[in-house]
Amino acid sequence: MRQYVGDNADAEPIIEPPLGTPWRFVGRQIERGYRLRFAGMAALMIGNASIDAFRPYVLGALVDGVNAVVNAGAGAEPVWLWFAALVATWVIAPQFGYAYSVYASRTMLMIRSRIYDEAFVWLLGHAPRFFLDETTGTLAHKVRQMGNATSGLIDIACSSFVRIATFLAMALWLTARSEPILILPTLAFIAVFIWVSVVFSRRCRPFAIAAAKTGSTQSGKLADAIFNWEAVLSFARCVFERRLIRPFTETEQDTVLQWRTELVKMRIVLNMSCVAYVAILSVGALDRTLAGSMGVGDFVAITTLGLLVSNWVASLGDAILVVQEQIGQLTDSLKTIAAPHEIADPPDAAPLAVTAGRIEFRDVTFAYPDHTPVFKQLSLDIRAGERIGLVGPSGAGKSTLIRLLRRQFDIQQGSILIDGQDVARAGWASIHRAIAEVPQAPGMFHRTVRDNIAYGRPDASDDEIVAAAKSAHCHDFIAARDKGYDAVVGEKGMKLSGGERQRVAIARAFLKDAPILILDEATSSLDSEAEAQIQDALMKLMAGRTVVAIAHRLSTIMSMDRIVVLDGGVIAERGTHAALLAADGIYARLWRRQAGGFM
Numbered sequence: 001m002r003q004y005v006g007d008n009a010d011a012e013p014i015i016e017p018p019l020g021t022p023w024r025f026v027g028r029q030i031e032r033g034y035r036l037r038f039a040g041m042a043a044l045m046i047g048n049a050s051i052d053a054f055r056p057y058v059l060g061a062l063v064d065g066v067n068a069v070v071n072a073g074a075g076a077e078p079v080w081l082w083f084a085a086l087v088a089t090w091v092i093a094p095q096f097g098y099a100y101s102v103y104a105s106r107t108m109l110m111i112r113s114r115i116y117d118e119a120f121v122w123l124l125g126h127a128p129r130f131f132l133d134e135t136t137g138t139l140a141h142k143v144r145q146m147g148n149a150t151s152g153l154i155d156i157a158c159s160s161f162v163r164i165a166t167f168l169a170m171a172l173w174l175t176a177r178s179e180p181i182l183i184l185p186t187l188a189f190i191a192v193f194i195w196v197s198v199v200f201s202r203r204c205r206p207f208a209i210a211a212a213k214t215g216s217t218q219s220g221k222l223a224d225a226i227f228n229w230e231a232v233l234s235f236a237r238c239v240f241e242r243r244l245i246r247p248f249t250e251t252e253q254d255t256v257l258q259w260r261t262e263l264v265k266m267r268i269v270l271n272m273s274c275v276a277y278v279a280i281l282s283v284g285a286l287d288r289t290l291a292g293s294m295g296v297g298d299f300v301a302i303t304t305l306g307l308l309v310s311n312w313v314a315s316l317g318d319a320i321l322v323v324q325e326q327i328g329q330l331t332d333s334l335k336t337i338a339a340p341h342e343i344a345d346p347p348d349a350a351p352l353a354v355t356a357g358r359i360e361f362r363d364v365t366f367a368y369p370d371h372t373p374v375f376k377q378l379s380l381d382i383r384a385g386e387r388i389g390l391v392g393p394s395g396a397g398k399s400t401l402i403r404l405l406r407r408q409f410d411i412q413q414g415s416i417l418i419d420g421q422d423v424a425r426a427g428w429a430s431i432h433r434a435i436a437e438v439p440q441a442p443g444m445f446h447r448t449v450r451d452n453i454a455y456g457r458p459d460a461s462d463d464e465i466v467a468a469a470k471s472a473h474c475h476d477f478i479a480a481r482d483k484g485y486d487a488v489v490g491e492k493g494m495k496l497s498g499g500e501r502q503r504v505a506i507a508r509a510f511l512k513d514a515p516i517l518i519l520d521e522a523t524s525s526l527d528s529e530a531e532a533q534i535q536d537a538l539m540k541l542m543a544g545r546t547v548v549a550i551a552h553r554l555s556t557i558m559s560m561d562r563i564v565v566l567d568g569g570v571i572a573e574r575g576t577h578a579a580l581l582a583a584d585g586i587y588a589r590l591w592r593r594q595a596g597g598f599m
Helices: 022-031 035-072 077-124 128-132 136-178 180-227 229-234 238-290 296-337 398-405 428-433 449-456 462-471 475-479 498-512 528-542 577-583 586-598
Strands: 359-367 373-382 387-391 413-418 435-438 516-520 546-550 562-567 570-575
Touching (some): 022 077, 022 136, 022 296, 077 136, 136 296, 180 229, 229 238, 238 296, 359 398, 373 413, 398 516, 428 435, 435 498, 462 475, 462 498, 462 528, 516 528, 562 577, 562 586, 570 577
Parallel strands (some): 516 546
16 A cells, blocks of 8 residues: 655646636636737737728728819829729738637637636535536536637627727717718717617626526536436336426527517617618718718718718627627526635645544534534544444434545534544545545446546556456456457446446555545445455455445445444444444344345
């Protein structure tokens, strides 16, 4: 057995909690290393919009030049120069757009990848209770929502809002150069646009948030049914599941419909504002042109510019639709994923250093959040290298005691020490690295057998992996498969039998080689012959380690150094197998039941 001393894994960069409102969250992503990239994206959009906005002015000058040639016999050279300038706007403006697409795509991918990474790490840092309240599909959906929504909002901020702001600024400047009085319709239009956007955004946001929430719920229900496909098929419940999910689909449909109805109303108001703006601007320009105070070229320039501005503003309805949708998704995701961690390392937390493996429960008092009491001033001293068995009726607190040791819940009073170190003051990850566990229902990844065995020590060599598999008596069935250790075990390890999954979990514990070992019904999925084979392996695995074994089949813990009987959250009995039988208490009663055929 290797001695465990806190390693460099505890020195990984700390992930900041993704807290705050959606816009604050987006702003923080930009601030953390992407300000220059955001500025570059905005600059490319400003260049694109400025050239597009300048095109009507060039077109107006071209019209004036053509009139001068036709009506006054002026030279044609200026006309060709203005025509070349017009062609240049056609060529250059799209280049800014293409450059923006490439630059923005790379930036958005970088931001999205970082958010995925950090949100994933923050998500896995939640306490077990968090995962009991959420479905796997919902959580995965919300992690992706965070990255997609944030990158989408940044993209729209540049590609739509920066572009429109540039267009409006250019429109005001160019209009003021030709006829200052005509900037009034543009200013009025900007005011109306801002007012409409604010009013309808406030009305749309609750619907967008509700739509995101119902969408996440629906995804979670779908994933839950798919994840449990075996139960669905075995009970012939396909139609039942469809009917169960349908109300959530209909709720999402109704919510999205309400949201889109509000957005259609906003588009109608914006469209009417655009028509009024272009009409007023064109009438004013036409009146001054007919009066001779403004040239035909200026009329063409101002009218064309007004049409472009109105078209872009009208397209903002679609942009605002996307913005509201993504704000709703980001709000929904932040509310769940970014919730504060129930169990967090204290600021002065140090890596747990385990050299012997002594475990002490000192006056531990613990109750669940609903105030259901479990332990009251429980004390238990497990010597370094001692092997103890935990037994007792269901609900006695056996599994809870193990979870407290791993600090998956925080106790209300008392302390839990490993080699004299309070687990409440130690780094959470280091606690888990010091403990190897063989659970009753071992978790398996949809990966190769090799990956599943080496999960506790990814740097293990192939020889070490094979040695661990042989020790756990699973090498033979692995080698018999077509791809051997490269065979994929399927989701939840469904391509393996229950006993095979249990042996892979035991091999994983062999390879992890931690000083503390927890066995939670480690042979429960094995037949009698396989159990006999594996008991020798478990005895070898337990050698030199501190062992806590939960067992309902008492025959599996007869050889333990000490057996602790829990009942109603207290230690009712403790001693060796022989001593407890002689005491003729709870343990002896359980033993007689199993020996009488109730195993």
